[in-house]
Structure formats: C-alpha cells, structure tokens
Amino acid sequence: MTDATQEQTGPMVAADGTPLKKSLARSLRNQKMRALALIAPLLIFVLLTFLAPIFDMLFRSVENQMVSDTLPETVAALDSWDASGTEEPGEDVFRALYFDLFLAAEAKEHTKLGTRLNYEQVGISSLFRTSGRSLDDVGEVWQDWLEDDVDEIWGEGSFWYDMMSGEPADEAVLDDARDRMATLTGDSMRGDIGFAPGEAISALLPRTAREYAAFAVFTAIEDEDVVAEEDPWEAVYAAFAYDLSQPGTADAIGSYTGTGADQLQAVVAQLDTMPPVDFKAAFAAIDQDWMSVENWAAIKVYSSRYTSGYFLNAVDMQLGPDGPEARPENQQIYMMLFRRTLVMSLVITFSCIALGYPVAWLLANLPARRANLLMILVLLPFWTSLLVRTSAWKVMLQQQGVINDVLVWLGIVADDARLVMINNQFGTIVAMTHILLPFMILPLYSVMQTIPPSYLRAAKSLGANNWTAFWRVYFPQSVPGIGAGSILVFILAIGYYITPELVGGTTGTFISNRIAYHISSSLNWGLAAALGTILLLVVLLLYWVYDRIVGIDNVKLGG
C-alpha cells in the first residue's frame, strides 16, 4: 500500500474515485443485467411459443362467448325469463331471436352456435339448422303484403335505399350495426358502406333502421355489393311490420315529410289488412321444439360470457337451471376415463419398478466396464424413436404376430385360439412399460451407485439374513431412486397419447386420446381444453412433488 491510501480518510474509493460500495453495487447490477439480457431472448421465445398457448388453452376452457356474441339481443331479453318455470319465453324474446338469428344465418354463424349448444342439449343443432332456412318465409309474409297489396315500389332496393338515407345522418345506428357484425363474425367490418341512415327515419322507424343498417353493412363489406342496388332482407320487412304495429307510429308517419313519405302514408292507410305481427307463433310454426322450455333453459344457462360448463362436463356433470348436477348415467365417461388413466398409469409404474429394480441393481453392482456395456442395452431403446418401439410391439403382439406365432409353434396355444394381446389394456400396459422402463432404470441406477456395497456385507456379518439385509439396509437407501423414477414414469404415463392410440383399441385408451378426439373429430375445443387443464393440474402437482424429492436441477439425461 502506498502512503496516499493510508492517509486517506472516509469511505474506500475505487480507481475512478467513486465510493467502493457504490462501485461494487453497480458492478453487481451490471452482472445481473448481463445475465438477464442473455436469458431474455429465450425466455421471450418460450413465453410466446409455449406458455402463451398453454394459457390460451386455460382461457378456452372457461370461454363461452358464442351464445352472447351470436344472439346478443336474445340473451338480454332472456334475462327476465324464469328458466325453472314451465312457461316458454314471451314475444319479446322470440322477436329478439328472430332478428339475431336472421343476421347469424346470413353470416352462416348459426350452425356453429347450434353445434356449440348441442354439446349441452342434444337436438338443438338441427333446430338451429332448420330454423335458419325458414326465417326468410317469416319475413316474406309482410314483403308480399307490401308488394302485392300496397305498392310494387316496396320491392325495389333503390326505393328502400332512398327512403332510409337522409341528412343529417344517424352515425350511431351505423356504428351499432358495424359492431354487431364484428362481434358476430370476428372480422373488423371497417370500410366504406356507401350508406348512412337519416336521423329522421331512424327516429320514425327505429327497428327498421337498425336492420337496414345491418343489411347495408353486410352487403357492402361481406358481399362487396352496392347497397342501393340490392333488395333488402326479409328481416327488414319484418322490422318494418313490427315498427308499424307499434302504437304511435301511424300518427308519426302522418306528419313525416322525408323521402318516401307518400308511400309510407299509403301503407298506413291499409294498415288494417297487414298480417299480424307474432314472432312467437312464427317460431312455433317453424319447429315446435322452440316451445320447449329445456332448449331455452340451455340457451339461458350458456349465455354468460364465461362458463364452468366445460369443467363440469369434464367431470361428468352439467350445468342445469338450478346449478351443477350429475349427468345421466349413460353419458358419464370422463370420470371413468380419468380413473382408468390413473389405474393404468399406476400399473405401468409398478411394472416399471418391478422390472427396473433388478436391472438397476445389477448395473450398479457390476464393474464399470461391464456396466457400461449393459447400459447400452438400456439406452438403445431409450434413444430409439417412440414410433419404432410402438410399431415393434404391434408386430410382436398382434394375433398373427411374433409372440403368437412362437406360442402356436410351441403348441402352448392352439392355432384357432390365438391370444388377443393388442387393442386392449394388456397391449397398452406391455408396450408402455417397455417404453418407460429406461426412465425408471436411469434414476434408480444413479441412486444405487451411491449406496456402498459394504453396507450389505456389514449387515450380513452382523447376522442379518439375505432378506433382512436387503429389506432393512439396502432398500431404504434406494427409496429416493424409486420415488424419482416412479414420479417420472407416472407423469409421462398419464399424458401418453401415441402408444394407447395405436395399441390401446377402445378399452386401453387414456384421457389424452379423448382430448385429441375432441380437438380433431368432435371439435368441442372447450371440453378438450377443460380436460387438458385438469390433466395439466395433476401433472403440475406431481411435478411439484418431484421437485421436492429430487429437484429440477437434478434431471439427468442418458444416465
């Protein structure tokens, strides 16, 4: 040390004159930042490509916006209806349903909704499909009346366009229509419509303006046609008829002066010949099932934006009007599948312990050179493609397969009574035990390597017999290995998909096969997501236990 530093008083300083404490803190902070900067790209990558999908799945398991997106007005109208009663909903609900469903049918969204509700209430899918086709007929009654009995001009698109347009424009009605279409189809619906409803006409005929705006938005953006050249939807006529049937409309038309005032007054003059406005009767005529309280109860129950319905479904329950209730006996399959998955995974885990323990013991007690040689026999299957091993078991186990051939050749089994070893639980258990066995042997081996063989010899020299020495001295020390291996095998087993799918048939499949079925065949994604979430929770719980016993950092690969 030089004289200068010895003379110095106060805090120690670094070479650049800042206090040493501060300088160290800064360097530590830099180090942390550097480490984080190195980790950040990967972390972001994993968050985007892996964790975001997992959270998306969690979200999907409770998401239920289809009913409220497709039938927004109906859902609002249903609010005051008592689902536990015996009375079907009133005219206002059916009116809302008519306009909601008409738009949905134009956008071809109503069948999706039918499929969605069909998961909960069987038969509702066909109800929606057939009704979607018949909605035009309902509106045509008034269209025919207007064209044939009143004035032919009511059938002309350009007349409607002129009548509905006007200055000053009522932008709120148009924006409303845009939002309605956007929620329904999921597209943005931005763009030029070439139409704006007049404030005066929309105050006079509010329902008609609303439906005409929806028609205009759909025509301009989805169909990419010119609004003025298209004839309006039947729903617009229905809306017009409804507006006319409202008390006060006739008087207001009398004092109206905008475009089409003459024609409107002509309509009012013949108002007493107008077919009655009764949407409930119209729906009853389309399909008597619309009068069924159960169907309406299902719509009401699933009208909230988030639902526990998928989760209840995943545990064999359903959402009734009075809350969760058990499904009918013949529809209960998921608890059985969960139970089967757990039981079979346990059987596989125990077979792996039974087969893996002796081999791990042998490997741990052989001289290193020979142990390494034998290790190849364990590692080769471990490294071989899963599909290769599964196809190998298919070759071995099938009725014309190698094992049956050998048994028949030996005369143990008659040629016409070959054993059925595949497409059942036996096949799944054998193949999966084989596939997961290395995952049991490797952790067991690494634990057993650390147990000194002299302990066993000491126990024997103190008078223990073979069994006591093993059971009281060796086995307790190998338990951590058994625990680690079992949890690993169990975690892998309950999520397995490929092997049960290929060799499991119908009785040997797992919950994961059901998840895959709902994703790719039945398209009930919400239920698939709920089943997946339950499975994920089980796995995470086991993983947490594994972490407590073994530690994540101790995960070893290839011995």
Next chain:
Amino acid sequence: MAMMTPIHRTEVKFYVPVVAAFGALAGLFVGTAQGSGLIGIVVGAILGAAIAWVLTQPRDGIEKPARWALVAVFAVAGYLFGAIPGAVIGAIFGWFFGWLTFWLFEGRYRGPLAPYLTPNQVLWYYTFRVICWAILIFLITPILVVMPLSFNAEDFFTFTPEMLRFDPAGYSLKHYRDFFTNDDWQQALRNSVLIAPMATLLAVSFGTLAAIGLSQPHVPGRQAIMAILISPMIVPLIISAAGMYFFYSRIGLQGTYLGVVLAHAALGIPFVIITVTATLVGFDNSLTRAAANMGADPVTTFFRVQMPLILPGVISGGLFAFITSFDEVVVVLFVGSAGQKTLPWQMFTGLREQISPTILAVATILVGISICLLTVVELLRRRSERLRGMSPS
C-alpha cells in the same frame, strides 16, 4: 472377472441332475412343439444326464473337442429334424449343454463369487442374473425383431416360413426400395430433414445463450426462470399440442412450416438448457476474465475461449433437440397440416390405417440413426468428463 474363490471339480450327484433338469426344460419346449410335453421332459432329462455323464468321463484335456463334437452332433440331429433352422437351433443347444456341463463340472460357477457364500446364495446369484437378462432381453427384443422383418419379401408383419428356413427368396430390399421411391415417404423425409435442423438451430442458439446467462453467479429469480424454461419437457405432449393448436390457429401459424419449427424448438429447449448448464458447472470463469484481461472483447471471448470448451455440451444438447424434433409426432399432428407431414407422422398414420411393412424399413433406418447419435453423445460425454478432470474447478 477376477477369481475370488479357488475352484474345484464337483461331484457327479450335483452336476448330472442339474444338467438333466435343464435338459428336461428344453425337452418340454421341443416336446410340446412336437406334440407331447411329457415325453419331451423325460427324453430331455435322460439326454441331459447322459451328456453330462459321458462328457466328463475321460478325465483331462478333452473339453474342447468334446464340446465341439456335441455341437456337431446336435446340429446334425437338428438338421434331420427341421433343415437349416433346426440345425442352427440344434447347434445352439449343443453349445449350451457342453458349456453348462463343464461350467458345473469344473466348479467354474464358484470362481467369481466370495468364498463365504452359502450354496443358496450362489443359486440366488445366478437366478438373479437370469432374471436381469430376461428383462434386458425384453428391452431389446422389439428392436431386434423389427430389423429382420424389414427385409421380409412378403407384405406381412410376421416371419414367413421362407424367412425361418433362411431361404434367400424370403428376404428382399423391396420395402427399402418403396421407402426411397414412394412420394409420400420422400415428402415426409424431406419435411423431417427440413424441420428438425431448423428447430435444433433455434433451440441451440437461444438455449446456449440462456444457459450461459443462467450460470452467472447472480441471476434474479433463477429458480422461476429455470422452471419456465424446463416446462416444455414436463407438460404432457398432448397438452402442449392442444394449446399450440388453439393458439397457433388464432395467429395463423397452424399448418405452416414456421409453426412446426417454432413448436419443435420450444420442445427441444429444455434439453439444450439442461446439458449446457451441466457442462458450464465445470467451466472455469477465470478463463473468460483472463481473455478479457488480454484485450479480447466479449464476442471474441465467447467464440474463441468459452465456446470451444463447452462445445461438447452444446453438441449433445443439440443432438437431444434434434432427436426430439425428429421423433416428435403428437405436436406435429396438431400444429402441422398435410404439407408438413414428417416421418413419424407418416409412420403414425401408416400404423393406424394401412399397415405396410415399409414402416419397418423406416424403423430400421431410424434405429440406425439413433445408434449413431447415441454413440456421438456418449463420446462427447466422455470427452467432456476427461476435459473436466484436467481443468481446475
């Protein structure tokens, strides 16, 4: 194995009955195959006893010729019974009984074991060995069965009589030819070869950087970060696949190469992280400081000092990531579409729908690839252990 106990010849009343018992067991199988198990047991036991007795009569120096003679006799007998396969099985039987007789007779079985073991313990020792070998055979047989079947001349998944007779007509390379000429398989191979390296590259480059970051002395929230990075390995594949399918179809990546590559890279990352952090445990950080001291910038230090030392870990992590992507089928089934069909996908649909032995040819090729990769990983592990032994820690 080292001799622990001096060996001495055993008595007739020990080895003759034991060989006879094995003979009875063999006789049981041959007997049931020929029609009557009981006769098989009796004949086998008598034959075994006779062999044990006769071979050990002329005392010294005739072990080798005696055993060869036995192999020859059994091979001829087997040939008379069932042509070439019979001869092969007969020769194996002959070799086994010759070996067993002298192994017991000379007391060799006692050699490698501690002198104080009781006969029961010796018996248990060998029974245990047999059990272990049976399990190891269980592990390896399916793979060994697939290989010969892939040369089947027929479109069967089982051994034909021609194959069992070792008739060259029973074997052919036609399934391999099919693999190399069939458009479906070639397209699948191309996709696999395209997707796996790209996924590996992504996983390795991001993973190595992050592993270096993770092994710095001060990382805030290391446990949580580690848990997130390892999670793709823990979450069951079907759940990853479901989540990715939903999410990727939302953002338009479902059914694209990019989607499959990203998904496979995410699945491969935990393997890279684990192997590279394990390698970095033995890395001497004073080396990077020394490099910096001599004026190297961080990039130069990384590529010239750190990278060469951790390269074995990086490569084996990369191989793990490669094989993960190359073997992966669940995620690609959901995230990919028909255009991204990989080899495992083609095998999966093949196994589920039209069963064609081409699958076995592909399986054999894949086993070959696995063996190569396993060898490389093993060599790298040894090298890194050797290096670590030399470097101060």
